Amino acid sequence: MSALRLRAPAKINLALEVTGRRPDGYHDIDTVMTTIDLADDLRLSPARALEVVLSGAESKDIDPVDDLSGRAARALAVAAGREPAVRIEVTKRIPSPAGLGGGSSDAAAVLRGLNVLWGLDWPLTRLSEAAATVGSDVPFFLHGGAARCTGRGEVVEPLRDLRPLRLLILVPPVGAMANKTARRYGALTPHDFTDGHRSWRLSQRLARGAPPPTNDLVNVFETVVERTDAELLAHYASYRAAGAPQLHLCGAGPAVYVFVHEGARVADLRRGFEALGARVLEARTLPRAAAQAIAPEP
Secondary structure (H helix, E strand, O other), rough: OEEEEEEEEEEEEEEEEEEEEOOOOOOEEEEEEEEEEEEEEEEEEEEOEEEEEEEEEOOOOHHHHOHHHHHHHHHHHHHOOOOOOOOEEEEEOOOOOOOHHHHHHHHHHHHHHHHOOOOOOOOOOHHHHHHHHHOOOOOHHHHHOOOEEEOOOEEEEEEOOOOOOEEEEEEEOOOOOHHHHHHHHHOOOOHOOOOOHHHHHHHHHHHOOOOOOHHOOEHHHHHHHHHOOHHHHHHHHHHHHOOOOOOOOOOOOOOOEEEEOOOOHHHHHHHHHOOOOEEEEEEEEEHHHHHHHHEEOO
């Protein structure tokens, strides 16, 4: 096989709770996520050594030397006892850092692709062990679709695919925050910790094929933003005033999403949000099979 092409989809958090701080310094989380059809594109091909090539409008501030896709290739090579000889070409379309998981999804796509390209034929459980060493969200992206994730995020319980839901992603015009996710976690207090019940309740609904109820779409970092980031709060308030009453934070942000009805005047909504400085991306929830697709290059 000369080369493979893969899709690396973004994700949204339908629920995100933090249940406590661990002795190793990480936090235990309870989250329900789903992949969406906003995606990076990857091409993997044999090479004499590891090469990572990034392109696309969202690649300009990412260092290919330290990109998660390359880290994933090195982690799998170590686990398989071989050299990470592969050329990884990533066309970046997922904004970063936005809370959409683009880097983690690229890493998972590399693991899935190299499992085929290198002829490893490892089961998902074994690939997940390598994935967890790269990043907490990477095991989720190995599965794709909808899933409940616990532990640091590496314990994945796949759920039924959601029926297709339409959404708009709004990316506020703010500068990138250094060590954003670590700073969000560092701002948590014990009062922010919950027992994971709302994530569990949401997962039970999805397992029955029911749509996610708005009241269970929670994200602990929304509370952190309210306490610590007046600039973001001002942007979110303006989006609500422009027609998005139910905004939901993507991961640790700063992007937010809003579900829209099929009959909604999306073009009008989009113009209104863009007039306020937001980047607006249209998306739909993406089922597991589409998230895992691998195509040999002709």
